[in-house]
Amino acid sequence: MKSLWTLNSYFWKYKWLLLSGIFFVVLSASFSVYPAIYVREAFDQVANAISNESNKLNSGLRKSLIIYGLLILAMSILKGFFTFLMRQTLIVMSRHIEYDLKNDIYDHYQKLDSSFLKNNSTGDLMNRISEDVSKVRMYLGPSLMYTINTAFATIITLVFMFSVDLKLSLLTLAPMPILVWSIYKVSGLINRRSHELQEQQSAISTLAQETFSGLRVLKSFGLEKEQTDRYAISANTSFKKNERLYRVNALFMPLLLLLVGLSTLIAVWIGGEGVIGGRLSPGVIAEFIYYVNLLTWPIASIGWVMSMVQRAEASMERINDFLKTKPKIKDHENVVHPDEIRGFINFKNVSFIYPENGKKAIIDLNLKIKAGETIVIVGKTGSGKTTFASLMNRMIEPTEGEIFIDDIEIKNISLKKLRSQIGTVPQDPFLFSDSIADNISFGCYEASLDQVKFYADLANLSSDIRGFSEGYDTLVGERGVTLSGGQKQRLSIARALIKKPRIVLFDDALSAVDTDTESKILSALKSELETVTTIIITQRLSAVHLADRILVFDKGHLVQQGNHLELLNSKGIYSDFYRLQNPETWNL
Numbered sequence: 322m323k324s325l326w327t328l329n330s331y332f333w334k335y336k337w338l339l340l341s342g343i344f345f346v347v348l349s350a351s352f353s354v355y356p357a358i359y360v361r362e363a364f365d366q367v368a369n370a371i372s373n374e375s376n377k378l379n380s381g382l383r384k385s386l387i388i389y390g391l392l393i394l395a396m397s398i399l400k401g402f403f404t405f406l407m408r409q410t411l412i413v414m415s416r417h418i419e420y421d422l423k424n425d426i427y428d429h430y431q432k433l434d435s436s437f438l439k440n441n442s443t444g445d446l447m448n449r450i451s452e453d454v455s456k457v458r459m460y461l462g463p464s465l466m467y468t469i470n471t472a473f474a475t476i477i478t479l480v481f482m483f484s485v486d487l488k489l490s491l492l493t494l495a496p497m498p499i500l501v502w503s504i505y506k507v508s509g510l511i512n513r514r515s516h517e518l519q520e521q522q523s524a525i526s527t528l529a530q531e532t533f534s535g536l537r538v539l540k541s542f543g544l545e546k547e548q549t550d551r552y553a554i555s556a557n558t559s560f561k562k563n564e565r566l567y568r569v570n571a572l573f574m575p576l577l578l579l580l581v582g583l584s585t586l587i588a589v590w591i592g593g594e595g596v597i598g599g600r601l602s603p604g605v606i607a608e609f610i611y612y613v614n615l616l617t618w619p620i621a622s623i624g625w626v627m628s629m630v631q632r633a634e635a636s637m638e639r640i641n642d643f644l645k646t647k648p649k650i651k652d653h654e655n656v657v658h659p660d661e662i663r664g665f666i667n668f669k670n671v672s673f674i675y676p677e678n679g680k681k682a683i684i685d686l687n688l689k690i691k692a693g694e695t696i697v698i699v700g701k702t703g704s705g706k707t708t709f710a711s712l713m714n715r716m717i718e719p720t721e722g723e724i725f726i727d728d729i730e731i732k733n734i735s736l737k738k739l740r741s742q743i744g745t746v747p748q749d750p751f752l753f754s755d756s757i758a759d760n761i762s763f764g765c766y767e768a769s770l771d772q773v774k775f776y777a778d779l780a781n782l783s784s785d786i787r788g789f790s791e792g793y794d795t796l797v798g799e800r801g802v803t804l805s806g807g808q809k810q811r812l813s814i815a816r817a818l819i820k821k822p823r824i825v826l827f828d829d830a831l832s833a834v835d836t837d838t839e840s841k842i843l844s845a846l847k848s849e850l851e852t853v854t855t856i857i858i859t860q861r862l863s864a865v866h867l868a869d870r871i872l873v874f875d876k877g878h879l880v881q882q883g884n885h886l887e888l889l890n891s892k893g894i895y896s897d898f899y900r901l902q903n904p905e906t907w908n909l
């Protein structure tokens with residue numbers, strides 16, 4: 322139960338709903354038990370009338386039976402009313418807590434480092450926020466409600482029963498513990514099997530999701546049939562598991578009815594003996610049958626609640642584990658919030674090793690970049706360029722060494738400030754399923770449409786947008802599927818620039834546009850980004866004429882730096898690169 326204790330703070334937050342809920346439970350339970358007495362009295366009066374064989378009593382009897390009927394009806398209405406209020410308070414409370422819990426988890430997701438997200442599958446993360454939370458809610462709402470209801474209904478019913486006849490009560494109740502035990506066992510089995518089924522279901526959804534997103538690849542490899550077979554196997558397993566589940570499920574009701582039948586049998590038998598012996602009135606039998614029926618659901622719910630609580634506990638443990646995971650990269654207490662960053666960057670002996678695979682991606686990097694300087698970084702694939710960019714905006718932290726911006730170590734600058742001042746265009750741009758305008762103004766919600774248009778123009782995107790039927794309101798589809806690779810990249814550039822950053826980082830941001838468009842964009846940006854520190858990572862050398870300095874990365878090392886002519890004239894990776902990319906230098 323320990324992991325469920327963490328929910329107490331939420332209970333405390335909604336204490337008034339909880340308390341009024343408990344109050345309504347008590348009322349609803351009381352009104353559900355009370356009619357039993359009227360049932361007994363009505364039966365006794367009828368029995369009396371039959372034994373007296375007097376016709377005079379008929380009208381009086383009819384009258385009092387109608388009164389009993391009305392009383393029972395009134396009680397039922399009151400019970401219904403309070404049951405309604407009970408649900409309105411307790412279930413509503415559980416929905417509130419569910420909402421809070423989901424928000425807390427969601428908030429925590431966004432704080433965690435990218436390394437955490439890499440180590441956990443999307444499916445697993447989605448499960449915590451949906452499946453796990455919903456199981457915890459079942460504990461908070463229905464389980465809690467049934468527990469309180471069962472407790473009160475049972476206590477009140479027992480008091481009523483014992484006050485009528487002790488022996489009859491004990492014997493009638495005898496099968497109840499067996500009922501609780503067997504329902505606990507059956508619900509446990511149902512839970513286990515539905516859990517298996519759920520796992521299978523999520524495997525199917527993962528498979529389906531993968532198929533949808535990888536459909537182009539599948540088609541181009543002609544693997545549709547194989548994929549369909551895989552799906553069929555998965556669906557068949559799910560079908561079998563479903564069958565297994567419903568086999569146990571089918572046991573539930575007969576079991577319940579059997580045991581209720583047993584209690585009713587005892588009530589009639591032993592009660593009947595009491596009536597014959599003159600110890601009990603005939604109405605008592607009817608009263609006890611009423612009690613047995615009344616107790617069935619609450620007592621059956623004990624077994625159900627117990628297995629529900631077990632599941633909620635396991636889920637809460639997973640949620641707690643997750644909420645306890647602390648992001649490594651976060652603001653410490655004394656971070657500064659500089660008004661404006663000038664953009665002087667200084668890497669001192671920086672090395673970075675990916676903890677996931679021990680890969681040394683940056684090795685002993687010493688580098689100073691002046692504010693307003695334009696740097697082009699080139700290097701073969703896997704040479705550490707993207708790692709360099711991630712280090713800059715503190716998505717990862719150096720394993721060794723320090724990084725300074727304007728002589729402040731970046732650890733000491735608030736993350737929000739740092740990232741708002743660095744405009745990053747990532748290597749694989751991500752668009753949200755929203756309009757083009759909203760995707761551009763993403764980094765800067767206060768931006769006007771004119772500003773959006775200005776930056777779209779700067780990124781050479783406006784003529785493309787004019788070609789879309791709904792212009793800036795065109796929806797881009799999930800992840801931007803309706804845009805071409807180059808359009809996505811240019812949109813991503815406009816998005817990075819609209820927040821007017823002091824440092825701009827293009828990670829292969831123009832790899833998907835032709836060289837002609839690339840140089841148009843870069844020239845347009847040149848004047849706009851005059852005073853902004855600009856770092857352009859690229860595989861192509863067409864951008865190098867804009868650079869104040871070119872850096873060459875190789876296997877994590879900064880191996881060469883200088884301007885184009887200097888690098889071209891010294892032997893090394895750069896001149897090889899240049900020759901490879903410029904056929905006119907080849908001696909054909």
Ligand SMILES: Nc1ncnc2c1ncn2[C@@H]1O[C@H](COP(=O)(O)OP(=O)(O)OP(=O)(O)O)[C@@H](O)[C@H]1O
Pocket residue numbers: 675677678680681682700701702703704705706707708709748
């Ligand atoms: N998340 C990661 N986990 C483990 N290793 C990684 C990760 N990202 C990159 N690496 C490794 O670090 C090295 C540098 O990768 P990086 O992405 O910085 O290269 P790059 O120069 O940007 O290459 P490209 O031009 O292909 O984008 C590579 O050997 C790569 O395998």
Ligand SMILES: [Mg+2]
Pocket residue numbers: 706707708748828829
């Ligand atoms: Mg890269």
